[in-house]
Amino acid sequence: MNVVESDKAPPTNVPPILDVRTLSKTYPGQRALVNAKIAVRRGEIHALIGQNGSGKSTLIKVLAGYVKADHGADVHFNGKPIDLWRASSEQRSLVRIVHQDLGSCSHTLGNREPRARSRL
Numbered sequence: 246m247n248v249v250e251s252d253k254a255p256p257t258n259v260p261p262i263l264d265v266r267t268l269s270k271t272y273p274g275q276r277a278l279v280n281a282k283i284a285v286r287r288g289e290i291h292a293l294i295g296q297n298g299s300g301k302s303t304l305i306k307v308l309a310g311y312v313k314a315d316h317g318a319d320v321h322f323n324g325k326p327i328d329l330w331r332a333s334s335e336q337r338s339l340v341r342i343v344h345q346d347l348g349s350c351s352h353t354l355g356n357r358e359p360r361a362r363s364r365l
């Protein structure tokens with residue numbers, strides 16, 4: 246998976262809102278993410294680009310709290326460490342997901358969608 250940075254991006258000396266310093270995810274028999282990193286600052290738009298199966302959806306699912314990262318993830322939100330899996334509902338409401346396949350959702354999306362129905 247590639248992180249493409251534009252030369253018009255905001256300066257990187259601004260502290261990130263979301264700072265994924267390291268994040269791995271292993272499904273049974275499949276390492277989906279290995280030491281993934283991404284920093285998102287106010288006003289930035291990022292695109293996750295990668296071949297099928299490179300872990301794009303997994304990263305979003307972990308950030309949204311639908312999937313639990315491997316032990317050892319180091320993620321900061323607004324300068325403070327955050328456990329994405331145990332984040333409070335208030336913290337979780339700060340991450341919103343627009344689903345690729347709306348047909349899989351029977352009603353309201355956002356952070357109230359049941360985990361088991363998450364389809365990104």
Ligand SMILES: Nc1ncnc2c1ncn2[C@@H]1O[C@H](COP(=O)(O)OP(=O)(O)OP(=O)(O)O)[C@@H](O)[C@H]1O
Pocket residue numbers: 272273275276277295296297298299300301302303304365
């Ligand atoms: N629930 C799961 N159980 C086991 N393996 C999984 C599971 N979900 C994803 N994987 C595997 O993890 C890897 C990353 O999958 P992921 O769906 O995150 O990739 P992706 O980049 O979103 O792919 P695509 O471009 O096809 O949407 C793949 O090898 C996939 O088969």
Ligand SMILES: [Mg+2]
Pocket residue numbers: 301302303365
């Ligand atoms: Mg995907």
